[in-house]
Amino acid sequence: MTLHLNAFLMSTGHHEASWRLAESNPVANTDIEHYRELARIAERGKLDSIFFADSPVLWNDVGRRPSGSLEPTVLLTAIAAATTHIGLIATASTTYNDPYNLARRFASVDHVSGGRAGWNVVTTAGPEAAKNFNLADQPAHAERYDRAAEFLDVARKLWDSWADNATLADKAEGVWGDNAKVQPIDHVGRHFQVRGPLNVPRSPQGHPLIVQAGSSEDGKGLAARYAEAVFTAQQTLADAQEFYADLKRRTAAVGRDPAGLKILPGIVPVIGVTEAEALRLERELDELIKPEYARAQLAKTLRVKPEDLPLDRPLPADLPDEDEIEGAKSRYTLIVTLARRENLTVRQLIGRLGGGRGHRTFSGTPEQVADAIQEWYDAGAADGFNIMPAVLPSGLSAFVDHVVPILQRRGLFRTSYEGTTLRDHYGLPRPAGRTTALEEASA
Amino acid sequence: MTLHLNAFLMSTGHHEASWRLAESNPVANTDIEHYRELARIAERGKLDSIFFADSPVLWNDVGRRPSGSLEPTVLLTAIAAATTHIGLIATASTTYNDPYNLARRFASVDHVSGGRAGWNVVTTAGPEAAKNFNLADQPAHAERYDRAAEFLDVARKLWDSWADNATLADKAEGVWGDNAKVQPIDHVGRHFQVRGPLNVPRSPQGHPLIVQAGSSEDGKGLAARYAEAVFTAQQTLADAQEFYADLKRRTAAVGRDPAGLKILPGIVPVIGVTEAEALRLERELDELIKPEYARAQLAKTLRVKPEDLPLDRPLPADLPDEDEIEGAKSRYTLIVTLARRENLTVRQLIGRLGGGRGHRTFSGTPEQVADAIQEWYDAGAADGFNIMPAVLPSGLSAFVDHVVPILQRRGLFRTSYEGTTLRDHYGLPRPAGRTTALEEASA
Numbered sequence: 072m073t074l075h076l077n078a079f080l081m082s083t084g085h086h087e088a089s090w091r092l093a094e095s096n097p098v099a100n101t102d103i104e105h106y107r108e109l110a111r112i113a114e115r116g117k118l119d120s121i122f123f124a125d126s127p128v129l130w131n132d133v134g135r136r137p138s139g140s141l142e143p144t145v146l147l148t149a150i151a152a153a154t155t156h157i158g159l160i161a162t163a164s165t166t167y168n169d170p171y172n173l174a175r176r177f178a179s180v181d182h183v184s185g186g187r188a189g190w191n192v193v194t195t196a197g198p199e200a201a202k203n204f205n206l207a208d209q210p211a212h213a214e215r216y217d218r219a220a221e222f223l224d225v226a227r228k229l230w231d232s233w234a235d236n237a238t239l240a241d242k243a244e245g246v247w248g249d250n251a252k253v254q255p256i257d258h259v260g261r262h263f264q265v266r267g268p269l270n271v272p273r274s275p276q277g278h279p280l281i282v283q284a285g286s287s288e289d290g291k292g293l294a295a296r297y298a299e300a301v302f303t304a305q306q307t308l309a310d311a312q313e314f315y316a317d318l319k320r321r322t323a324a325v326g327r328d329p330a331g332l333k334i335l336p337g338i339v340p341v342i343g344v345t346e347a348e349a350l351r352l353e354r355e356l357d358e359l360i361k362p363e364y365a366r367a368q369l370a371k372t373l374r375v376k377p378e379d380l381p382l383d384r385p386l387p388a389d390l391p392d393e394d395e396i397e398g399a400k401s402r403y404t405l406i407v408t409l410a411r412r413e414n415l416t417v418r419q420l421i422g423r424l425g426g427g428r429g430h431r432t433f434s435g436t437p438e439q440v441a442d443a444i445q446e447w448y449d450a451g452a453a454d455g456f457n458i459m460p461a462v463l464p465s466g467l468s469a470f471v472d473h474v475v476p477i478l479q480r481r482g483l484f485r486t487s488y489e490g491t492t493l494r495d496h497y498g499l500p501r502p503a504g505r506t507t508a509l510e511e512a513s514a
Numbered sequence: 515m516t517l518h519l520n521a522f523l524m525s526t527g528h529h530e531a532s533w534r535l536a537e538s539n540p541v542a543n544t545d546i547e548h549y550r551e552l553a554r555i556a557e558r559g560k561l562d563s564i565f566f567a568d569s570p571v572l573w574n575d576v577g578r579r580p581s582g583s584l585e586p587t588v589l590l591t592a593i594a595a596a597t598t599h600i601g602l603i604a605t606a607s608t609t610y611n612d613p614y615n616l617a618r619r620f621a622s623v624d625h626v627s628g629g630r631a632g633w634n635v636v637t638t639a640g641p642e643a644a645k646n647f648n649l650a651d652q653p654a655h656a657e658r659y660d661r662a663a664e665f666l667d668v669a670r671k672l673w674d675s676w677a678d679n680a681t682l683a684d685k686a687e688g689v690w691g692d693n694a695k696v697q698p699i700d701h702v703g704r705h706f707q708v709r710g711p712l713n714v715p716r717s718p719q720g721h722p723l724i725v726q727a728g729s730s731e732d733g734k735g736l737a738a739r740y741a742e743a744v745f746t747a748q749q750t751l752a753d754a755q756e757f758y759a760d761l762k763r764r765t766a767a768v769g770r771d772p773a774g775l776k777i778l779p780g781i782v783p784v785i786g787v788t789e790a791e792a793l794r795l796e797r798e799l800d801e802l803i804k805p806e807y808a809r810a811q812l813a814k815t816l817r818v819k820p821e822d823l824p825l826d827r828p829l830p831a832d833l834p835d836e837d838e839i840e841g842a843k844s845r846y847t848l849i850v851t852l853a854r855r856e857n858l859t860v861r862q863l864i865g866r867l868g869g870g871r872g873h874r875t876f877s878g879t880p881e882q883v884a885d886a887i888q889e890w891y892d893a894g895a896a897d898g899f900n901i902m903p904a905v906l907p908s909g910l911s912a913f914v915d916h917v918v919p920i921l922q923r924r925g926l927f928r929t930s931y932e933g934t935t936l937r938d939h940y941g942l943p944r945p946a947g948r949t950t951a952l953e954e955a956s957a
Binding site for chain 1: 531533534535536538540541543544546569570571572573575576577578579580581582583584585587588589591592594595596610611612614615618619622623625626642645646647648649676680681683685688689690691692693696706707708709710711712713714715802804
């Protein structure tokens with residue numbers, strides 16, 4: 072058993088000021104060659120996968136940082152052609168998609184990439200996205216998660232609506248497919264009525280890897296039932312250990328093998344040849360943050376007015392409870408907990424979030440980064456890590472060329488790909504299809 | 515002015531029995547390398563574009579022919595990476611998509627392909643697709659077209675929600691984008707309420723080329739208002755001339771330049787070195803058709819039972835009127851008219867439809883095919899042609915290597931690409947964006 076590494080990519084990097092560095096291409100957000108280069112670097116490092124976050128709405132003030140992005144299934148398909156092994160994980164919303172179209176699109180990406188597709192299932196927080204889809208406000212948190220669970224049920228039925236052996240291609244008899252092995256799903260539920268079958272044959276992985284990233288109660292419940300990998304934000308070893316143990320327990324409690332769900336906390340490493348160099352880069356980045364942008368964003372997340380957040384004071388005492396939040400509950404709680412625990416001023420909090428949006432952020436040498444990874448892995452806090460370079464591409468190259476070799480020497484990470492699919496890299500089995508189950512029953 | 519050529523691609527070819535030929539790869543429908551090869555052949559021939567039909571439902575009996583297909587925006591993105599000039603036209607439904615997601619996806623394909631994306635706008639006929647999207651039956655024909663028009667209005671507003679010069683990328687001042695040039699659209703209509711702006715910057719072509727293919731009254735009305743290219747099925751020169759003149763007239767009547775809409779009838783050429791060789795291939799293909807599959811399909815289209823269509827009798831006299839059809843009106847009318855005009859038996863009709871589904875089908879030498887193209891082009895029946903090879907890849911290679919050079923020698927077709935975008939190939943201007951219009955107004 073070795074650990075798993077995913078590269079979470081975002082235009083010029085996760086640090087909000089990364090685009091202002093001299094080395095950065097500020098229009099990388101729509102430059103497909105930039106992303107192909109990143110994918111090739113990740114593949115050179117034998118990483119399991121790359122990943123893009125997404126939401127069907129324009130976030131933020133466009134003055135602040137590179138805004139607008141390529142739709143992830145399109146982006147990852149364009150990247151697939153330039154790579155051979157790296158897994159490709161796209162985010163898509165269950166609140167603002169139809170299961171038939173989305174199941175078909177992910178199956179298609181799995182076909183064209185030779186079995187490298189993954190889907191990060193999100194329910195999309197915030198009223199802004201709702202307004203792009205005929206709604207005045209977002210559905211309630213619990214309602215979004217209820218829909219997500221049924222959406223996944225429908226998608227899995229559709230992916231299994233073709234048996235693996237449904238295609239006969241019998242030229243002599245003139246029979247292309249076996250109708251008995253391509254069946255409607257006739258799903259009727261609270262949110263969806265879907266007849267099926269899907270209009271694409273079963274894909275190389277059976278279905279894409281299911282990834283989940285919300286850490287609210289509803290999010291953990293969904294992950295336990297459906298997820299095969301979880302991306303999570305944890306600040307301390309104790310929190311990470313507790314989250315890990317809790318989610319594995321929940322997974323076992325619904326009758327699944329806990330080893331079938333891989334947990335990857337996010338880390339935002341700023342890497343230097345010496346510790347001083349790493350700290351210099353971190354300071355340079357933090358000095359490039361313009362606090363007024365970040366304060367407006369923080370105010371939106373906390374449901375207060377920007378002027379209620381003086382930069383050099385702590386967060387106000389009278390913030391809403393997590394229970395009142397219908398948006399991104401786990402992000403809200405993480406931010407408030409971080410600020411209260413470390414007694415941060417708004418300005419300090421902005422610096423911490425600007426660097427990594429609440430993930431575990433630190434600066435150091437390759438050896439120190441490798442130690443930080445190993446510490447959590449050995450302590451039962453992670454099956455792997457979601458690497459979020461502060462600056463791209465340089466932060467990813469630094470990780471791949473300097474940290475990965477240390478992990479390999481320690482026997483913690485693969486030195487070559489052993490399989491070709493995303494499931495192979497994560498050590499997860501290909502889901503049995505419908506006919507296999509039928510055939511087993513009759514055997 | 516020279517003519518335009520689009521290659522309409524479909525797994526092993528448009529002839530329903532093409533997959534049974536010894537030369538065919540019967541699982542080409544999910545083989546991305548097959549499609550990349552086709553695209554490279556089309557690009558070698560300097561064709562304007564390639565195109566895929568689509569519907570969010572599994573058509574037909576899977577026994578009959580290769581069934582299920584890759585989602586077209588994914589497929590064309592995967593093809594984009596293997597080509598440099600050929601235009602990439604994907605079909606997507608306005609009845610079973612949301613405008614925000616679809617506008618964003620097409621803009622993304624346009625970005626990653628360097629301005630080569632086109633969208634064939636369809637309203638998706640038939641109750642079967644509706645049942646994959648929470649509905650018991652399809653919305654009425656007129657209602658689908660009403661939604662399509664509003665869908666296109668929303669999509670165009672979203673594509674223009676970012677001005678071309680919205681990105682400042684001012685590292686020194688720390689201002690990435692100009693908020694004044696990225697604006698909500700605040701659309702409120704009968705079918706959609708969409709706030710915007712889009713979450714991706716304006717794409718190389720401004721927006722994808724808009725293609726339309728229905729020839730019903732509603733379809734022609736939609737084309738006149740929005741389409742930049744029209745694919746159509748016309749059997750006779752007289753019909754094609756009438757359709758061409760009528761649609762150009764309608765386009766002018768809504769205040770558009772008729773030259774801004776290109777009309778491309780479909781042709782299904784079966785090409786041989788000699789006429790005898792072409793006829794031999796056509797006969798071989800027709801003998802491989804199994805009539806029971808085709809009869810079931812025909813019965814569905816005509817809204818009768820298969821047993822009401824004896825193979826060696828003409829169509830029954832008492833078929834429904836076009837007005838009663840809520841599905842694909844123009845296809846229905848085309849089939850009935852063809853059968854009545856040529857007094858075909860059901861078996862003969864199946865042969866004609868199996869070869870090309872109602873398009874202009876003929877077999878001949880490269881010279882004869884070039885003559886057939888030139889005849890319609892010179893007679894004001896077409897701005898170009900939608901080439902539908904009966905067998906793939908061989909039928910496309912034959913066209914590119916033997917027919918295209920004849921058209922080039924006659925001065926009817928380009929010998930090299932003059933531009934890089936799909937709009938360049940079709941000789942269509944890049945749509946002015948929002949700010950250009952504002953700037954013109956203030957100038």
